[in-house]
Each structure stands twice: as structure tokens, then as C-alpha cells.
Amino acid sequence: MRTFVLKARAAPTDSRKLLAEVGGDAHAEILAHTLMNAIFVAQSHRADVVVYLVLESTPDFSRTIRFDSNALSDIGGFNEQALLAKVARALDASRGMDKEQSREVEPGISVQTLSFERLVQRLAEDHPLFVMDRKGTPIRDQVFDGNACFLLTDHIPMPKKTFHSLDRLGAKRISLGRTMLFASQCVVLIHHELDQRLG
Numbered sequence: 001m002r003t004f005v006l007k008a009r010a011a012p013t014d015s016r017k018l019l020a021e022v023g024g025d026a027h028a029e030i031l032a033h034t035l036m037n038a039i040f041v042a043q044s045h046r047a048d049v050v051v052y053l054v055l056e057s058t059p060d061f062s063r064t065i066r067f068d069s070n071a072l073s074d075i076g077g078f079n080e081q082a083l084l085a086k087v088a089r090a091l092d093a094s095r096g097m098d099k100e101q102s103r104e105v106e107p108g109i110s111v112q113t114l115s116f117e118r119l120v121q122r123l124a125e126d127h128p129l130f131v132m133d134r135k136g137t138p139i140r141d142q143v144f145d146g147n148a149c150f151l152l153t154d155h156i157p158m159p160k161k162t163f164h165s166l167d168r169l170g171a172k173r174i175s176l177g178r179t180m181l182f183a184s185q186c187v188v189l190i191h192h193e194l195d196q197r198l199g
């Protein structure tokens, strides 16, 4: 299983605000692009991929939306509008939830009122964590075994204190070169690197 976590610091947890932010300051399109590149390939979708979108611009709790490629049924297309409609539906399903609750939205999609920090603590129990960072170890030099989990952000950098807590969880910093890429582009390159190793 390959796991990707997008810490979307600017993404609103209100579905209407999210949908209004495509091309806006919150860059809601980043969520759609990351989801698209993590899960879809031409004419199909990848098996064994889990994506967590963590939306953090909220009056109450962050929303963590989990997509499991093995369980997804018809997602209605892979354009921005279709993908963000799924995110919006999960946000609507999470209305009124208390802290750290979980709700199934539809096959392959669930939503939790869970912070990025709590999510990665849980993932660290059974996943090696890799935080994407231009100053990290080149991806080619990194050994991956088992359920690698890759951590990315939207256009807002990972806060220093979060990097420190990730260090304490044993997360390794991985680089894809000196050019600053979009999170969705990182996902493509990570898939490519791991695909090559599988032969």
C-alpha cells in the first residue's frame, strides 16, 4: 500500500468556501490535482493507494478525508469539479461531528475530525514516514520497504515545529531535486520511482 497525506493548511472545511476557492488564495485545486495524480492512471486507477487530505482552515476541527483506491467505486470523472465534489460531499457529511470522530461517506471515502498531528502519530505505528523536502535525502538513495507513507503540504510550508514532531516520529526527509514542485507533481515522481523499483 502506498499512502499519501496532504496537509492542506489553507483549505476550508466549509464545502461552499472550498468550492469557491478554486484558483483563489486557498488553491483548492491542489487537493483535486493531488488526488488525481495519486489515484488515477489513464483509463484506470491504481490499486493499493490511500490518500488522506487534511483540511485545516476551520472554525472547529481539521477534517481528514481518506480515499482508498481499492474500495472506490465510480468517482464521476477525474476533472477538478468531480474530485472536489467528492471532497465537498465528505465535508458536508462531517457537519456536527465531534473531535476525533469518523464517518463513512461512500465506498472508499471516509471523513474524520482528526488533526494532521494525530493522523501521523497513528500512521507512524505501522508505516515508515517520509516527509517531502527539497533539502532531504535524494529519493534514489532511499530504501523503501513496506507501507511507505509520504507527507506533503499545499502551497504553505510545513511549520518548523511540525518538522520537529515528525523527526521525533522517525520521519525521513526525502528530496526530488532542487526545483520547487507542486505536491501533485511530487506524487507523480514518487509513484514513478516506486514503479521503477517494482520493475
Ligand SMILES: C[S@@+](CC[C@H](N)C(=O)[O-])C[C@H]1O[C@@H](n2cnc3c(N)ncnc32)[C@H](O)[C@@H]1O
Binding pocket: 132, 133, 134, 135, 151, 152, 153, 154, 155, 156, 157, 158, 174, 175, 176, 177, 178, 179, 180, 181, 182, 183, 186
Ligand atoms: C508547492 S510545495 C510547498 C511550497 C511551500 N512554499 C514551501 O516552501 O514548502 C508543495 C509540497 O511539495 C514538496 N516539494 C516541492 N518540491 C519538492 C522537491 N523538489 N523535493 C521534495 N519535496 C518537494 C514540498 O515539500 C511541499 O510538501
